Amino acid sequence: MRWESAIGVLGGYGAVGAAVVRRLVAAGAGPVLVAGRDAARAEDLARRARAAGAPVGALRADLDDPDSLDAFAARCRLVVNCAGPSYRVLDTVARAALRAGADYVDAAGDDPVAARLRDVGEEHAGRVDGRVLVLSAGALPGLSGLIPRALVARAENPVRLDAHLGGVAPLTPAAAGDVLLGHGPEHGIPSAAWRGGGVRERVLPPLRDITLDAFPRPVGAFPFLSTEAVRLAGATGLEEVNWYTVFGGERLAEELALTRALEGTDTAPLVAAAAEDVARLGAWYGQEFRLWEGSVEGPHSRTAVLRAEDSYELSAFLAGVTALRVLDGSVPPGVSRAAEVLDPEATVRALAADRCAELVLS
Structure with a gap:
């Protein structure tokens, strides 16, 4: 041929x-x-x-x-x-x-x-x-920006979106490289949130041991307003967007924080840490979006829950x-x-x- x-x-x-x-x-x-x-x-x-x-x-x-x-x-x-x-x-x-x-x-x-x-x-x-x-x-970026668009399109007066994305998964060396280096200002801002048409820094704290439908066990969630989240907020006219990265296990989060603090570039410790988390907890990945209509206060009115065994798929x-x-x-x-x-x-x-x-x- x-x-x-x-x-x-x-x-x-x-x-x-x-x-x-x-x-x-x-x-x-x-x-x-x-x-x-x-x-x-x-x-x-x-x-x-x-x-x-x-x-x-x-x-x-x-x-x-x-x-x-x-x-x-x-x-x-x-x-x-x-x-x-x-x-x-x-x-x-x-x-x-x-x-x-x-x-x-x-x-x-x-x-x-x-x-x-x-x-x-x-x-x-x-x-x-x-x-x-x-x-x-x-999956991220990509589905993480598309699924909430479908959710917003179904709503009468969408005003607030909370997103939680992550889980426990093995890392290929290439994926580990993106995890390690995908945190500069060209990717997003830690602890920031979208408020009233713009980015506000140092707004959100980390969340510990929270329970969400997308994940099979309590997880830690760390606020990181990605550039994808900012584009989504601007395109949909949402008043508030709170965007979190989820770590289902502890070892990867610990190793990632240490490697970044030391300004390291070796991805092998991240691959090993992710493998330890998978060995202890299994592999699972999720994205959960909660949407508020009419008011940013009170209970959310709509939800999108994505569960998967393999984020690469x-x-x-x-x-x-x-x-x-x-x-x-x-x-x-x-x-x-x-x-x-x-x-x-x-x-x-x-x-x-x-x-x-x-x-x-x-």
Whole structure:
């Protein structure tokens, strides 16, 4: 088979990428080209897919080898980036896709990537015009900005949203890198909240041993107003947004705080700490959104509860859906984020029907 005009999945044998490949194949999209630094792993996945009758090929492509990235992107009409960590990838893969005239979906990527792609557009408008580039097509950011949009759309007079997102999960080295470095001002502000049309700092304290429907046991929640939460607040007109990161276990939270305090860059202790939490508590992930209508005081009126065993499968779900919507022409050209261009209601219905998670909006 000639691997031209393929859907290329970079990092296609990883925790997210392999699930994206499965979803694209199941949807009848293809041919699919699996790429990554480890050519043997890419070929192994492709060979198993071909044995089942799926049109899947493999190619070596390395972030540190621009020629290999260009050779990969040249075979693709759409590049889905599942390689990480995002702080290292940044816009490297997106630029390769643009050079090849391909569309682009990033399972991660947020403000730092969007800013760099805006610079590309200003410098070389022709490279961006007509191309679709969708960022933040994962569980967080991504579903974390899309599910509350569906909840708000169902409300009469939404005024306040509380969000709790996290759990206990194994960390790949790439994911650990994003956890470690995803806390600067380009990502969000600790202890801040949205109040009356703007960000207010030093508003919220951490919460200890709270019980929420999205999580099987009491959890700790640490306020962190992400840039995604700020965009959501501005787009929906909410008066108040309180946004929390949830740690279901203690070891990862402890190790993360220590590593940041020492300004460390080694992700191995975080991977080990997450593994300890999983060994003791099992793996589970959740997102819970509580919405107030009419008044920010009193009990909330609506809730969205997402429960899953595997956050990587959630990211693959949204990356896969986003890729399919790009392929069918549903996403307009330009740089956007999945939560802002996908249909919230249609996406939450699809997620609720998917075996990767349990989602209830009430």
